[in-house]
Amino acid sequence: MEAATAAGVYIPHLCHHPEYTPHGSCKLCTVKVNGRTCSACTFPAMEGQDVLNNTKELNDDGKKSHKCCLLKVIICALVAKKPETANCRQSPII
Numbered sequence: 001m002e003a004a005t006a007a008g009v010y011i012p013h014l015c016h017h018p019e020y021t022p023h024g025s026c027k028l029c030t031v032k033v034n035g036r037t038c039s040a041c042t043f044p045a046m047e048g049q050d051v052l053n054n055t056k057e058l059n060d061d062g063k064k065s066h067k068c069c070l071l072k073v074i075i076c077a078l079v080a081k082k083p084e085t086a087n088c089r090q091s092p093i094i
C-alpha cells in the first residue's frame with residue numbers, strides 16, 4: 001500500500017491506516033501480485049513484482065467487499081443502539 005501510494009497509485013482501502021499495524025480485514029485493497037490475489041495493505045512490496053489493481057474481476061470483488069463492510073457497520077450500529085458510540089472492532093459479529 002505504501003509503495004503504491006509513494007508511486008502515485010491509489011488503491012481503495014478501508015481498514016488500512018499508516019499509523020496502525022495492517023490487519024487486512026476489509027479486503028477492499030485486494031490486488032493481484034504475480035497472479036496471486038492478496039491484500040495490498042498486508043502484502044510486502046518487492047522489486048520486480050507484477051501488480052494489477054484495476055481489473056474487472058478485482059473491481060467486482062471490491063464492490064462486494066464494500067457492500068459487506070457497510071452491512072457490518074450498519075449491523076454493529078443497530079446492535080450497539082447508540083450508533084455514534086459503536087465500536088465495531090469489539091463486536092462479536094465482525
Ligand code: FES
Pocket residue numbers: 012013014015016023024025026027028029030039040041042
Ligand atoms: S485496506 Fe482493508 S484489507 Fe487492506
